[in-house]
Amino acid sequence: MVEIRWHSRAGQGAVTGAKGLGDVVSTTGKQVQAFALYGSAKRGAAMRAYNRIDDEPIINHEKFMRPDYVLVIDPALAYTDNITENDKESTKYIITTHLSKDELIAGIPELQDKKDRVFVVDAIQISLDTIGRSIPNTPILGAFVKVSGMFELDYFLNAMQRVLSKFPQKIIDANMEAIKRAYNEVK
Amino acid sequence: MAEKFQLNEVEVWDGNYAASQALRQAQVDVVAAYPITPSTPIVENYGSYVADGYVDGEFVMAESEHGAMSACVGAAAAGGRVATATSSQGFALMVEVLYQASGMRLPIILTVVNRALAAPLNVRGDHSDMYLGRDSGWIQLDAFNAQEAYDLTLCAFKIGEDMRVRLPVMVHQDGFLTSHTAQNVYPLDDDTAYKFVGKYQPYEEMLDFSKPVTYGAQTEEDWHFEHKAKQHKALVDSRAVIDEVFEEFKKLTGREYNRVEKYLMDDAEVAIVALGTTVETSIVAAKKLREEGIKAGVVAPRCFRPFPFDDIRDALENTKAVAVLDRSAPMGAMGALFNEVSAALYTTPNRPLVTNYIYGLGGRDFAVNDAINIFKEAKANADAGYITTPIQQFSGVRGPKLGFFETKRGK
Amino acid sequence: MKGVLATEKRGIRELGAEEKVGWDEVPQGVILESFEEVLKENVAHIRPEERPYSDFNSYTATVASWRVIKPVYNRDICIDCQNCWVWCPDTSIISRDKQMLGIDYDHCKGCGVCVEVCPTNPKSLLMFAEAEEIEDALAKWPEKKKKSK
16 A cells, blocks of 8 residues: 655645546556545645555545655645654655755754655746646656656656546646656656 | 447546436436535536536526425426435435425435534534434435445436335435545446436326326325335335345446445454445454454445344344444434444344444544454453443544443443 | 734634644534633724634634735825725725725735725735745835826
């Protein structure tokens, strides 16, 4: 079982991202679960989304989770939200920020001793450059593919294209570019 | 003619989407609805199927849930296949008409996304609304995940519309935990699904002008009792039809459903009885405890009404201790599921020790560890030979331990 | 004026961060008390900054973290028309005796309605990035626009 927790703001696309990841995962024959927990469900409010991925059907419906991966798609939440809550010795963090890894960690005491498990990518800037809007969910998936090694990049891009097939080609292309850039730029 | 919807062999759907797809595939004649969280997306998705040409039937936006169910009653009496969706306060507002629908023996399908009842206002899942419907004369099927919400919605049409039954059917799923949780779902293609559900067979429809009828006439003490007795018998007797439909569904899909689901029960010494997603979470706990040597199992009424009195008894009579979990505030009584399970077990020679846990109200998380603790208390009861705790306890509530009533057995 | 714009009690905790108590301590009837004490007079006669708001009143909560962009107010241009005060959906425009004083940044969610309805030229309220310093924003204020024919 691989468990993922997304830290996001309502409106940034964490639910869509978690479901999109679920869609891709399902094409590999694996089982998936995607859900979200809102505080006050208003645009801008901090919220969390979750994925579980396993070879067996997933029958655990508890909201409690000890994540293997923590994806932070809003730069400020890395500081204000408790991103290390219920983590494990092996939990990996992928955080969107314009800062370098060292600069980021310097501001977040909880990450000091987890340095080798922290990865940074400027998903906001990448989404602005490629999609033209601040939608960091697809780029963070590119970073996740790289860090987790769960998929080959080409396989993921193909599957993601199918997931996005209801959108115009221009938007699909922009998302593909965003995923590729984040895959290559995550550090 | 409605367009066909292209579906993949495996889709990642949440419970709401799964239910709405099942309604679409059944080609319902009239959906009259008034959307409410967390079942809103069922109505919303269905509306988009109508707009996009995937549905031939009518879609009626009502002015309230009372109006929605009233429109459903009218449409069903007129001779159409009818369905709607609701939750919580909306369900509460429908209650008056629910009794009308079942009394008139109209096989309406209601997908209920379970949610708490106010006050305090709360949009999350518990079983307050499901329990509110338990005397309304409807068949109540309970899905534990998105796949089951899809499967059971298809089965519901076939059960309710069977000429031996002709009763309305609710298909329940847990608010958010199922309705908003996307999981792998294996849908049928449109033709296969429709073929399984079958063409709607009208019965005494009002729009048959060669044979005009009146529905829901007034009866006083001279007629009322006989009608209600006949309705109750139809509900109790629907068990055989439910079994048949589940059997047919299994032949078609390989997915097996039973009026009472049993997991790890062959040699179980202690068992949890629950409804909804809690059933599956409890199975995770039971598996863990079996690694420690505790023979734990889980029993779940798939069919809350008609209550499977006989099958529940068969499933549990060889256990030593049973913990019955109610996700609804019992308000001055033991939990409803506890009462019904206890009544069934009272008629067994062995009479296992039965305890009641009130948990998860308003969407409070029910974690694997909560189930483990409950199993362990049941195990302690089994070992002691009497109930070592208050008979009813609140699990997961903040504050001092809350429990009621001591046993008079053993000790 | 400082006291009106930022009082001791306003926005002192994140929304939802109030202390959680058990079933034995929650108030009967799902009641939330607005104030910590019984007021000596009608609340309408007490100014907000002088009211003893309780922990469960949204006055003491902040949702500033929800904001990505913020309105900045330019006193030099404002004509105190009160349009922003009327339209703000979160009562986050602070006005006293029909004089606009500033923005309640603890409750403003950055929707931009105040900027939309501001009638002056240039506008007396403009949206800036959340991180922008107020002084820098004011220094960047645009010139009056000429009417196009």
